[in-house]
Amino acid sequence: MNNSNPLAGDTLVLTGTTVTQAVAEYIEQLGGRAVHLPLIEVVERTTEDNEKFIAAMDADWLIFTSQSAVHFFKQKLIRYGYTAQHFHAKVAVVGSKTAAALQQLGFTIDFTPSVFSADVFIQEFQPEIVEKCVFFRGNLAKSTIPDGLNFHVECYTVYDTIQTAAHMPALNELLTERVTIIFASPSAVDVFEAHKASKPYHVAAIGHITKTALENAGEMNIIMPHTYTMRAVIDELVKQKGTN
Incomplete structure (x- = not known):
């Protein structure tokens, strides 16, 4: 070599x-x-916007596990005229690139798992008080996060993955x-x-x-x-x- x-x-x-x-x-x-x-290709889903997008601003935690989710979340911020300052939630992410993309939008990252995987995420993500948590995901995301956490997670599908x-x-x-x-x-x-x-x-x-x-x-x-x-x-x- x-x-x-x-x-x-x-x-x-x-x-x-x-x-x-x-x-x-x-x-x-x-x-x-x-x-x-x-x-694979990814396309934005808008059918779940309206109420879900506005409701997310009242969440205690926002969860992102992919750069695609951040990309289409950014498109919605632009479309509806909001910025990171309108959200008061803490932010949990899987992946350094996902974290960097959110930081570019003005968000602070409050939690990342030691291994960039959803199954490790649910083991290590243990916030004390959670009244409302929103998971921004694609349509093919597994149910690991909503099923694996010991509190209710609202799922917001922001994009579709097409093979x-x-x-x-x-x-x-x-x-x-x-x-x-x-x-x-x-x-x-x-x-x-x-x-x-x-x-x-x-x-x-x-x-x-x-x-x-x-x-x-x-x-x-x-x-x-x-x-x-x-x-x-x-x-x-x-x-x-x-x-x-």
């Missing part, structure tokens, strides 16, 4: 809805090639031993497994829920770092290449 360009000759396929410029540049700095072929196989032909054309496909959700895994070609490839997961989905699909040797971020996946790939 070339220590200055450890990913030289490797292609990393990113299957999430968006890819930041920083992530793409980081892969390229390591000598790799970043290809964005999303297997798409539109990029699978291009993805299948890329598949070789030098390709690693990075998944951040079970939904993307489902699309890939339903349409993949019989060619060699490697897989990586952000989070143990996504890793479990890959394992259930029969994938082997799944790369997954302890920290559930895209950069951590890339670093773990570099680390494993260095030990081979």
Whole structure:
């Protein structure tokens, strides 16, 4: 392995809805090639707005577990003419990127779990008094948070996740031993497994829920770092290449 360009000759396929410029540049700095072929799309849901949006301003806690939820929450803030100052709730998040997106909107983050996962969140999130808690989520979010907390959680679905196989032909054309496909959700895994070609490839997961989905699909040797971020996946790939 070339220590200055450890990913030289490797292609990393990113299957999430968006890819930041920083992530793409980081892969390229390591000598790799970043290809964005999303297997899911997200669209705003507005049918649950009106009362739910206004009611959220009276909550004790707001919970966000994805950047997409923050993105569409931001769209609603703009649409209805509100800012972070109109909300007096504390804010709990899963994920450093989710936290950063909310901080850019002017919110202070009051709680994050030690592991960026909903099942760890419900173990560690133990506020003393909660009269009203609102969970901003997508339509495919599991019930882990509302079911796992010992108080009532109002769920506010702000976006819908739609699976798409539109990029699978291009993805299948890329598949070789030098390709690693990075998944951040079970939904993307489902699309890939339903349409993949019989060619060699490697897989990586952000989070143990996504890793479990890959394992259930029969994938082997799944790369997954302890920290559930895209950069951590890339670093773990570099680390494993260095030990081979």
